[in-house]
Amino acid sequence: MSRWEPNARGRLAAAALELYSERGYEQTAVAEIAKHAGLTERTFFNHYADKREVLFATADEFRDRFVGAVSDALKSVAPIDALAAGLEAIAEMLTEQRDFVxxxxAVIMLNPELQERDLIKLASTSAALAETLRQHGIAEPEASLAAESGIALFxxxxxxxxxTKEEHELSLFMREALDALKSVTAGKGARSVT
Structure with a gap:
């Protein structure tokens, strides 16, 4: 096997996801992932700290895009509209990776440890959003409420x-959720009859 392989990181991620989907996360070893990708375990650990991180490798990019778009938008729009800009930025990112995402x-939803990790990553994003809002002059508790609302909308x-089985854009669902939140907070939300 050669020392350098093109797109080793992507190949490892694809191999891991394929094996996790077929065998289950717990039943898949790093050695199997590396072999399936045509690489070595050492190469795997050059790219990922452990087999869990394959699934969360883009978490920092997700947070940075979300927070960056909100920060940029806060210069000219209200906080709720800045959150909408952040949601659009991450919708674009995730839509580009639709099949992988x-x-x-599906793998995450079958494993409580991975679900917990996913929630921790979202909590980190919420904290970063709240800090950005505070830096732009949004007081508490509004900054934290807005940040948590952004995560809930996501x-x-x-x-x-x-x-959904249909090929709708994620941004469509985000705009619908934002409109629903605005409606609820304005007292116009749909009410169920019990």
């Missing part, structure tokens, strides 16, 4: 997008 989420939209 959907398969990844989670609801993302799960609807994952669940």
């Amino acid at each position: 959907r398969s990844r989420q 989670k609801v939209s993302f799960h609807r997008w994952i669940a």
Whole structure:
């Protein structure tokens, strides 16, 4: 096997996801992932700290895009509209990786440890959003409420997008969720009759 292989990181991620989907996360070893990708275990550990991180390798990029877009938008729009800009930025990122993201989420939903890790990553993003809002002059508790609302909007939209069989854009679900939140906070939300 040669010392250098093109796109080793991507090949490892694809191999891991394929094996996790077929065998299960717990039943898949790093050695199997590396072999399936045509690489060595050492190469795997040059790219990922452990087999869990294959699924969360883009978490920092997700946070940075979300927070960066919100920060840029806060210079000219209200906080809720800045959150919408952040949601659009991450919708674009995830839509580009649609098949991988959907398969990844299916693996995560079958494993409590991975679900916990996913929630920790989202909490980190929420904290970064709140800090950015505070830096732009948004006081507490508004900054934290807005940040948590942004994460809630993402989670609801993302799960609807994952669940649909149709090829809708994630941004459509995000805009619908944002409109619903605005409606609820304005007192115009739909009420169920019990």
